[in-house]
Amino acid sequence: MPHLIHQKVTLPASPGELFDIYLDSKRHGAAIDDKVTISRKVGSRFTAFDGMLRGRTLMIVPNRMIVQSWRADSWKKTDPDSVLILQFDRAKNGGCITLVHINVPAHAYRNINEGWPNHYWKPWKAYLKTRRSH
Secondary structure: OOEEEEEEEEEOOOHHHHHHHHOOHHHHHHHHOOOEEOOOOOOOEEEEOOOOEEEEEEEEEOOOEEEEEEEEOOOOOOOOOEEEEEEEEEEOOEEEEEEEEEEEOHHHHHHHHHHHHHHHHHHHHHHHHHHHOO
């Protein structure tokens, strides 16, 4: 049975800047220290971590929300794509990203639930900290 992941993180940047970083291949790649291909165009494909993650951008609400179909290359061919919803809001010390990841296969749940903080939130915090100190 598929699972749902719900996470919130506050980062030291405005919601608009966080939104822009996510949808910019160069900045997104720098933030996670890996190659990312992504676009601001609805319907466009994205990849991250050498194609290990891939999907399509389904909806964009500028500076507020991104919705993507999303899957890992380790998933079974019979696993349907999951849906990733990222909402960007103001927070006391910057911006808050609320993540809702729907339809995550049971066999991948633990890795993905732990992967968001380990491969996104922690590296993003470090990336934003180094950018602020320059």
